Each structure stands twice: as structure tokens, then as C-alpha cells.
Amino acid sequence: MDQKMESKTTAMKRRSLLAHCTALALVATSAGLPAWAATRHTILIVGDSLSAEYGIERGKGWVALLEKQLAQDKQNATIVNASISGDTTSGGRSRLPGLLKQHQPTLVVIELGANDALRGLPLNTARDNLLAMARASKAAGAKVLIVGMQVPPNYGRRYSDDFAALFGTVAKAENVALVPFLLKGVADVAEPEKLFQADRIHPTAQAHPTMLANVWAGLKPLLR
Incomplete structure (x- = not known):
């Protein structure tokens, strides 16, 4: 030619x-x-009880509220909530390949790690699992949002600090989006017990709009 x-x-x-x-x-x-909303998004959420509406009325959790937010924002998106109460980063890592193959998401939200900390599991293992999940999601063509957590200082100051930092470490290493703390405005306010259920671990329905606001701040830019 x-x-x-x-x-x-x-x-x-x-x-x-x-x-x-x-x-x-x-x-x-x-x-x-x-x-810009012409693109059809499938949002896969891989989380634990914080995303699975543990202990609250169905439809009141932040994931259900996200569906309403997407509609309000006129986003062309479908949510697949694959969250399981009690799940760890190891459980999420083992489940993820099948979920990616089945749903072919354009965006993966990873909200795991709290149960690793509650069980005192090695933080290096949690970090490696999150890294593997982020890489697998990217390899499948999806954008990734890591949702961070924190634990009370009674776990030991060093453990608490290292746990809080590992989410940012993963996000930076894989160049993906980050929500630093899912429970910001819930667990760090005056009299936080009012926003938690009797177990003082799981937020009440009243707290979930704040949790959604935290996630939405990191999620919305990825939809553009």
C-alpha cells in the first residue's frame, strides 16, 4: 500500500x-x-458483613443505598454484591476468579480485611491477598477501589497503625483508587456507640448513609 x-x-x-x-x-x-454515561458498568463488590447488611433491615445497607445513588446520578450501572459476613481476605481471594469470570465487571470494590484483624491474622497475608485481588481484577479489565478499615488501639498501637496503613500500601503499589476508612464519620465521632449495634462491631442502619458517602467519593470518579 x-x-x-x-x-x-x-x-x-x-x-x-x-x-x-x-x-x-x-x-x-x-x-x-x-x-459520558453511555458506558455500561458492572460493579462487583467483594466484602464482608459491613457490605452484607448484617443485623439491619434489607435495603438499608450502603450497597443498597449505592443503587439509589447511581440511579440519581443517572449512571448506567449494575451492582453485583458478592459480600459474605465473616469473610476474610483469603476467602475473597479464593472467590474472586470465579466472580470475575461470571460477571465480567468493569469495576471491582474490595472491602475486606476487618475479619483478618479481628482474628489476629498476619497482616502480611492480608496485604498479599489484597494485592493479588487487585492484580486479578485489573488483569480482567476492571478498575479497582480498595476500601480501608481501622481497628481500635486495644489491639496494640503498632498492629492498629500497620493495619490501617496496609490498604494505602496496596492501593499505591497497584495504582488503584482508595477509600482510606469506610467508617469515617461513624467510628471516629463523639459517642460512636450510638451508631453501632449491640456487638459494637457492626454499624446500625443510621450509619450506612455516611458509609456510602465515603465510598461514593472514591467510586464516582471511576465511573467517568
Whole structure:
């Protein structure tokens, strides 16, 4: 192919691509959606009881509230909540390959680690599991959001500090998004016991809108 013919072919491909993008924008606009919302998202949430509505009425947890937020924001998205109460990073890591294959998500939210800490499991293991989950999700073509947690200082100051830091370490290592602390505005306020159930571990339904706000701040930019 000579240079003139190659340039003509390239120009034709560019015009075709432009027409395709314009068509997508027109379809989105005609449906009442902003043009950037034309992309269909599948959001896979791999978490523990904090994301599985433990101890509260169905539909009151932050994941259920996220569905309403997505609709309000006119996001073209579906949520798959694969959270299991009591799950650890090891459990999430073992379940993730099947979930990725089944649902083919465009975005994976990883909310795990609290049960590792409650059981006193090695933090290096939790870190390695989260790293593996982030890498597997990226390899499957999904964006990743790591949701961080903290534990009370009675676990020992060093353990608490190292645990809180490991989520940021994973996010930085894999260049993925981070919510530093899911329970910000819940566990770190005056009289936090009012926002927790009798076990003082699981938040009440009243706390979940705040939890959603924390996640939404990290999630929304990934949908654009």
C-alpha cells in the first residue's frame, strides 16, 4: 500500500470512529443520560458483613443505598454484591476468579480485611491477598477501589497503625483508587456507640448513609 492510499485508509477509520462515538452520545442524550454515561458498568463488590447488611433491615445497607445513588446520578450501572459476613481476605481471594469470570465487571470494590484483624491474622497475608485481588481484577479489565478499615488501639498501637496503613500500601503499589476508612464519620465521632449495634462491631442502619458517602467519593470518579 503506497503512502497516499495508507493516509486515505487512516482518515476513513478516524471518520468511522468519530461517527460511532457521536452515535453513542446521541443515544445516551436521547435516553436522558449525560454523554459520558453511555458506558455500561458492572460493579462487583467483594466484602464482608459491613457490605452484607448484617443485623439491619434489607435495603438499608450502603450497597443498597449505592443503587439509589447511581440511579440519581443517572449512571448506567449494575451492582453485583458478592459480600459474605465473616469473610476474610483469603476467602475473597479464593472467590474472586470465579466472580470475575461470571460477571465480567468493569469495576471491582474490595472491602475486606476487618475479619483478618479481628482474628489476629498476619497482616502480611492480608496485604498479599489484597494485592493479588487487585492484580486479578485489573488483569480482567476492571478498575479497582480498595476500601480501608481501622481497628481500635486495644489491639496494640503498632498492629492498629500497620493495619490501617496496609490498604494505602496496596492501593499505591497497584495504582488503584482508595477509600482510606469506610467508617469515617461513624467510628471516629463523639459517642460512636450510638451508631453501632449491640456487638459494637457492626454499624446500625443510621450509619450506612455516611458509609456510602465515603465510598461514593472514591467510586464516582471511576465511573467517568
